[in-house]
Amino acid sequence: MPPLLGAFLQSCPKCGRRSRRLVLSKKLADKNTTDGKRTVYGRSRLWSWEEDSHVTVYTYEYTKKCRVCGHQWTEVVTKQRPW
Numbered sequence: 001m002p003p004l005l006g007a008f009l010q011s012c013p014k015c016g017r018r019s020r021r022l023v024l025s026k027k028l029a030d031k032n033t034t035d036g037k038r039t040v041y042g043r044s045r046l047w048s049w050e051e052d053s054h055v056t057v058y059t060y061e062y063t064k065k066c067r068v069c070g071h072q073w074t075e076v077v078t079k080q081r082p083w
Contacts, residue, residue: 012066013071014066014069015066017066017068020066020067020068021064022066022067023062024063024064024065024072025062026062026063027060027061028058028059028060029059031057033055033057034057035054035055036052036053037051037052038053038055038082055081056081057078058078058079058080058081059078060077060078062075
């Protein structure tokens with residue numbers, strides 16, 4: 001599912017209304033950097049190779065509030081960035 005469509009379809013855990021949430025805060029909870037390998041594909045995707053890569057994993061905590069019922073909840077989101 002595309003990221004924007006996934007964000008659109010999220011709903012309040014209490015009342016179930018979609019697209020009625022408000023982000024109150026975004027906090028960086030953790031940041032880890034590890035070494036790994038990533039697969040790089042050629043232009044036609046018929047051939048590929050592996051490269052050494054640094055991967056940074058960010059963990060965010062979002063505090064959200066429903067605009068309809070006022071319910072507040074926290075979501076944990078993990079994002080990976082190859083550097």
